[in-house]
Amino acid sequence: MSMFQTIKEQAYEANMQIPAQKLAIYTWGNVSAFDPDAGVFAIKPSGVAYPKLTVDSMVVVDLDGKVVEGELNPSSDTNTHLVLYKEWAVKGGAKIGGIVHTHSTYAVAWAQAQRPIPLFGTTHADHIQSLVPCTPYITKDALTRNYELETGNLIVKHFADEGLHPAETTMVLVAGHGPFTWGASADKAVYNAAVLEEVAKMATITLQVNPAATQLPAYIIDKHYQRKHGPNAYYGQKK
Amino acid sequence: MSMFQTIKEQAYEANMQIPAQKLAIYTWGNVSAFDPDAGVFAIKPSGVAYPKLTVDSMVVVDLDGKVVEGELNPSSDTNTHLVLYKEWAVKGGAKIGGIVHTHSTYAVAWAQAQRPIPLFGTTHADHIQSLVPCTPYITKDALTRNYELETGNLIVKHFADEGLHPAETTMVLVAGHGPFTWGASADKAVYNAAVLEEVAKMATITLQVNPAATQLPAYIIDKHYQRKHGPNAYYGQKK
Amino acid sequence: MSMFQTIKEQAYEANMQIPAQKLAIYTWGNVSAFDPDAGVFAIKPSGVAYPKLTVDSMVVVDLDGKVVEGELNPSSDTNTHLVLYKEWAVKGGAKIGGIVHTHSTYAVAWAQAQRPIPLFGTTHADHIQSLVPCTPYITKDALTRNYELETGNLIVKHFADEGLHPAETTMVLVAGHGPFTWGASADKAVYNAAVLEEVAKMATITLQVNPAATQLPAYIIDKHYQRKHGPNAYYGQKK
Amino acid sequence: MSMFQTIKEQAYEANMQIPAQKLAIYTWGNVSAFDPDAGVFAIKPSGVAYPKLTVDSMVVVDLDGKVVEGELNPSSDTNTHLVLYKEWAVKGGAKIGGIVHTHSTYAVAWAQAQRPIPLFGTTHADHIQSLVPCTPYITKDALTRNYELETGNLIVKHFADEGLHPAETTMVLVAGHGPFTWGASADKAVYNAAVLEEVAKMATITLQVNPAATQLPAYIIDKHYQRKHGPNAYYGQKK
Numbered sequence: 001m002s003m004f005q006t007i008k009e010q011a012y013e014a015n016m017q018i019p020a021q022k023l024a025i026y027t028w029g030n031v032s033a034f035d036p037d038a039g040v041f042a043i044k045p046s047g048v049a050y051p052k053l054t055v056d057s058m059v060v061v062d063l064d065g066k067v068v069e070g071e072l073n074p075s076s077d078t079n080t081h082l083v084l085y086k087e088w089a090v091k092g093g094a095k096i097g098g099i100v101h102t103h104s105t106y107a108v109a110w111a112q113a114q115r116p117i118p119l120f121g122t123t124h125a126d127h128i129q130s131l132v133p134c135t136p137y138i139t140k141d142a143l144t145r146n147y148e149l150e151t152g153n154l155i156v157k158h159f160a161d162e163g164l165h166p167a168e169t170t171m172v173l174v175a176g177h178g179p180f181t182w183g184a185s186a187d188k189a190v191y192n193a194a195v196l197e198e199v200a201k202m203a204t205i206t207l208q209v210n211p212a213a214t215q216l217p218a219y220i221i222d223k224h225y226q227r228k229h230g231p232n233a234y235y236g237q238k239k
Numbered sequence: 240m241s242m243f244q245t246i247k248e249q250a251y252e253a254n255m256q257i258p259a260q261k262l263a264i265y266t267w268g269n270v271s272a273f274d275p276d277a278g279v280f281a282i283k284p285s286g287v288a289y290p291k292l293t294v295d296s297m298v299v300v301d302l303d304g305k306v307v308e309g310e311l312n313p314s315s316d317t318n319t320h321l322v323l324y325k326e327w328a329v330k331g332g333a334k335i336g337g338i339v340h341t342h343s344t345y346a347v348a349w350a351q352a353q354r355p356i357p358l359f360g361t362t363h364a365d366h367i368q369s370l371v372p373c374t375p376y377i378t379k380d381a382l383t384r385n386y387e388l389e390t391g392n393l394i395v396k397h398f399a400d401e402g403l404h405p406a407e408t409t410m411v412l413v414a415g416h417g418p419f420t421w422g423a424s425a426d427k428a429v430y431n432a433a434v435l436e437e438v439a440k441m442a443t444i445t446l447q448v449n450p451a452a453t454q455l456p457a458y459i460i461d462k463h464y465q466r467k468h469g470p471n472a473y474y475g476q477k478k
Numbered sequence: 479m480s481m482f483q484t485i486k487e488q489a490y491e492a493n494m495q496i497p498a499q500k501l502a503i504y505t506w507g508n509v510s511a512f513d514p515d516a517g518v519f520a521i522k523p524s525g526v527a528y529p530k531l532t533v534d535s536m537v538v539v540d541l542d543g544k545v546v547e548g549e550l551n552p553s554s555d556t557n558t559h560l561v562l563y564k565e566w567a568v569k570g571g572a573k574i575g576g577i578v579h580t581h582s583t584y585a586v587a588w589a590q591a592q593r594p595i596p597l598f599g600t601t602h603a604d605h606i607q608s609l610v611p612c613t614p615y616i617t618k619d620a621l622t623r624n625y626e627l628e629t630g631n632l633i634v635k636h637f638a639d640e641g642l643h644p645a646e647t648t649m650v651l652v653a654g655h656g657p658f659t660w661g662a663s664a665d666k667a668v669y670n671a672a673v674l675e676e677v678a679k680m681a682t683i684t685l686q687v688n689p690a691a692t693q694l695p696a697y698i699i700d701k702h703y704q705r706k707h708g709p710n711a712y713y714g715q716k717k
Numbered sequence: 718m719s720m721f722q723t724i725k726e727q728a729y730e731a732n733m734q735i736p737a738q739k740l741a742i743y744t745w746g747n748v749s750a751f752d753p754d755a756g757v758f759a760i761k762p763s764g765v766a767y768p769k770l771t772v773d774s775m776v777v778v779d780l781d782g783k784v785v786e787g788e789l790n791p792s793s794d795t796n797t798h799l800v801l802y803k804e805w806a807v808k809g810g811a812k813i814g815g816i817v818h819t820h821s822t823y824a825v826a827w828a829q830a831q832r833p834i835p836l837f838g839t840t841h842a843d844h845i846q847s848l849v850p851c852t853p854y855i856t857k858d859a860l861t862r863n864y865e866l867e868t869g870n871l872i873v874k875h876f877a878d879e880g881l882h883p884a885e886t887t888m889v890l891v892a893g894h895g896p897f898t899w900g901a902s903a904d905k906a907v908y909n910a911a912v913l914e915e916v917a918k919m920a921t922i923t924l925q926v927n928p929a930a931t932q933l934p935a936y937i938i939d940k941h942y943q944r945k946h947g948p949n950a951y952y953g954q955k956k
Contacts, residue, residue: 025911025915026908026911028840045954046951046952046953046954047952047953047954048954072954073951073953073954073955076944076951076952103840103915105915105918105919105922106922108838108840108919109919109920109922109923109925109926110926111838112837112838112919112920112923112930112933113837113923113926113927114927114930114931115926120351120352120415121350121351121415121416121417122415122416123267123342123347123417137933137937138937140934143936143937143940144936147940147944176837176838176933176934176937177838177937178838178839178840191265194264194265198264198342198344201344202344202347202348202351203351204922204925204926205345205348205443206348206351206352207925207926208348208443208446208925209348209349209352209354209443209446210352210353210354213351213352213353216351216376217376217379219379219382219383220376220377220382220415220416223382223386227315227386234285234312234315235285235286235315236285236286236312237284237285237286237287237311237312238312359590359591359654360586360589360590360654360655360656361654361655361656362506362581362586362656430504433503433504437503437583440583441583441586441587441590442587442590444583444584444587444682445587445590445591447587447682447686448587448588448591448593448682449591449592449593452590452591452592453592455590455615455654456615456618456654458618458621458622459615459616459621459654459655462621462625466554466625473524473551473554474524474525474554475505475524475525475551476523476524476525476526476550476551477551598829598830598893599829599893599894599895600893600895601745601820601825601895669743672742672743676742676820676822679822680822680825680826680829681826681829683822683823683826683921684826684829686826686921686924686925687826687827687830687832687921687924688830688831688832691829691830691831692831694829694854694893695854695857695893697857697860697861698854698855698860698893698894701860705793705864712763712790712793713763713764713793714763714764714790715762715763715764715765715789715790716790
């Protein structure tokens with residue numbers, strides 16, 4: 001049995017949630033699961049359809065981008081995942097155990113529209129306290145250097161510029177491309193991808209019904225986030 | 240067997256209709272079933288995913304908010320349910336046997352847009368004779384006192400201000416948050432939640448097709464409501 | 479066995495297509511099947527959920543509105559069906575063997591918007607050569623006399639006023655209410671209800687993408703209709 | 718066994734993907750599979766519902782439009798397929814092994830709106846590097862000569878006029894009608910039909926969220942296309 005069995009299983013299970021939650025069609029989208037102690041992550045192989053995935057087909061990659069286990073090519077987006085783990089989980093100390101990239105319909109539409117998603121309601125505030133940020137387009141220079149790696153850097157820089165923290169704002173739109181989400185586990189990262197798609201759909205309809213819709217007042221945002229995630233959170237069951 | 244077996248079963252069955260009718264994803268949404276004689280209601284436990292619910296996991300709460308049966312924490316929205324039962328069913332004498340809160344997509348969007356849903360057609364008039372009201376945002380003071388309890392008070396006050404009666408208008412949008420619906424039973428309350436979502440979707444498309452769409456004439460509203468709910472109702476079968 | 483077994487079976491099968499094609503939720507919508515020789519039609523019982531329908535529960539009604547077989551109340555919309563069969567099939571000689579009323583989402587939205595559906599493309603022209611007509615609201619006088627019967631008269635009068643023929647234009651929107659469709663058989667009538675819902679959805683998105691979208695040129699409309707329905711039709715297989 | 722067994726099986730399998738991917742309802746839509754050596758293609762029989770299709774019911778047609786195998790009438794759109802194979806695969810040398818026509822909702826809406834679909838994002842650029850072209854309406858003269866054959870000519874001429882190449886731009890909208898897509902195989906052609914529908918939906922929502930949304934910068938378009946389809950493509954697995 002692989003010494004990376006746990007993250008391979010986590011990655012497999014979370015990848016299979018992509019079609020189950022209708023977050024992408026065909027081979028689009030990918031999930032990785034990170035082992036911070038080993039400094040490696042397991043990720044979907046590139047271009048393989050979900051029904052053909054197995055635990056064994058997951059590819060294990062280290063933080064230098066070297067494949068340490070697996071016979072298939074890892075996702076073409078592997079270097080984006082790598083940068084986020086390296087910058088945020090390792091250097092930044094954020095508890096990030098999984099990353100997801102999808103082409104879910106509404107989230108992609110907002111990325112294509114190059115608009116951050118306004119915080120219109122409590123469905124959004126239950127999960128993050130900021131709008132869903134949207135990066136600028138990647139520059140031609142960055143793209144030419146290393147497209148996927150620089151996409152990771154673009155996200156990291158945008159969070160720094162906007163004063164956002166990845167442990168709190170667990171999702172981002174890359175302009176013209178689509179969403180990346182993350183979480184304490186691969187499973188939680190897929191949950192956040194589903195939340196983002198639903199929030200994006202709700203925001204679209206909100207603007208359709210009222211183009212002048214306003215952001216939720218700050219005190220309600222804070223209340224909803226705190227009752228789920230704050231030190232005195234009272235949503236859910238005691239762990 | 241529990242002395243609250245009946246409402247626990249009603250609450251369980253009705254909660255399971257939330258995912259079946261696609262009115263919320265994951266753990267979002269909650270249903271309660273009220274026993275007016277015992278003065279208690281059974282409600283979904285907080286943060287538990289629908290596939291893991293059982294009749295036994297339902298939490299029984301009295302009208303002072305005390306858990307009288309069940310080992311899990313009740314829904315974080317319990318105090319909102321409590322106020323509506325106390326003010327409308329007990330004090331007001333309205334026949335309310337169940338309450339539902341969901342995050343269904345279109346109803347949430349209208350709540351986020353802070354717009355009551357106009358009464359555009361007979362699908363709406365078959366169920367309620369008024370627009371679907373939308374409260375203002377909860378105030379900071381009220382939120383600070385007791386968020387969920389004051390959300391209940393906000394709804395009750397809005398109905399009084401607008402001259403609406405909960406036995407006739409069985410649904411409301413809480414601004415920036417989402418819908419609450421109710422009915423003579425928990426089962427009927429979920430039915431009303433599904434009606435609201437469909438009515439909200441129809442109204443959205445109506446405005447898209449004709450931004451100047453007008454309300455249904457009062458005599459048609461009255462006819463449709465009366466043929467289903469009036470003293471000479473002739474819709475359906477004799478009971 | 480009932481002497482009306484055939485139309486009861488046709489009505490049952492066609493009613494069960496309403497939920498199968500997602501043309502209505504719960505008990506909304508109804509289909510009837512007409513026997514022109516016997517001058518009776520079989521129709522869904524009022525307010526009964528689709529999963530509980532059986533062939534035996536279909537109600538047989540004559541053209542005076544008298545129930546000639548069945549123990550349940552017929553659909554509350556029975557008199558609308560009755561008028562269309564009487565005026566169009568019996569008096570007008572049109573080959574109408576089934577009628578459908580649904581609350582399908584997009585068709586209802588256009589009815590609420592009080593807009594006929596423009597003939598934007600060949601999907602529409604493959605089935606009817608006119609726009610999908612939309613009646614005015616029923617008048618208060620007519621509604622007071624006999625709502626459902628006068629809804630039938632409203633449709634018949636609107637077709638006469640607009641110079642439309644029910645054998646060619648097999649669908650209508652009743653303002654503020656929803657669609658009625660018909661066809662040579664109950665099965666064909668439900669097919670037309672599904673066509674209408676799809677055409678209504680396509681027209682909604684067409685206007686969203688291009689608010690100035692124009693009607694399909696007349697020569698293309700004619701070609702598409704004739705290749706399916708004209709004397710030299712070449713769509714499909716020889717009968 | 719038929720000497721055309723392979724393309725009949727390919728056509729059958731690909732046609733069954735139309736309802737599976739929800740690209741059309743009832744009998745709408747058709748797929749053909751081409752054998753360039755034999756100069757024939759297998760296509761869906763006209764007006765037959767998908768559940769009733771079999772491999773044996775596929776109709777084999779040569780490039781003069783003569784049925785060389787099969788007892789049913791071929792799709793009424795057969796001559797459109799024929800022109801594209803003849804002009805692009807035989808004369809033009811493009812590797813086209815399958816063609817699809819659907820009435821998928823969003824693609825039809827854009828065709829009805831007579832708007833090419835802008836290249837807003839990487840989901841689009843992963844598949845084609847141009848916008849999705851939209852032909853003008855077919856002229857009355859052309860329609861009168863031979864509607865379906867001239868629809869093929871209209872597409873071929875539009876590609877020439879716009880400087881597009883069918884090996885790169887594998888999809889088109891015919892104004893007022895709907896989409897045609899193609900690919901190296903019938904299976905790939907259906908995949909492109911599903912991609913087009915998703916891209917059309919994403920573009921619709923993009924414009925809804927930002928009516929001034931701009932095209933993806935050329936260097937990102939190029940990068941995404943090349944990483945999947947260029948000489949140094951690194952998406953997917955080695956063949």
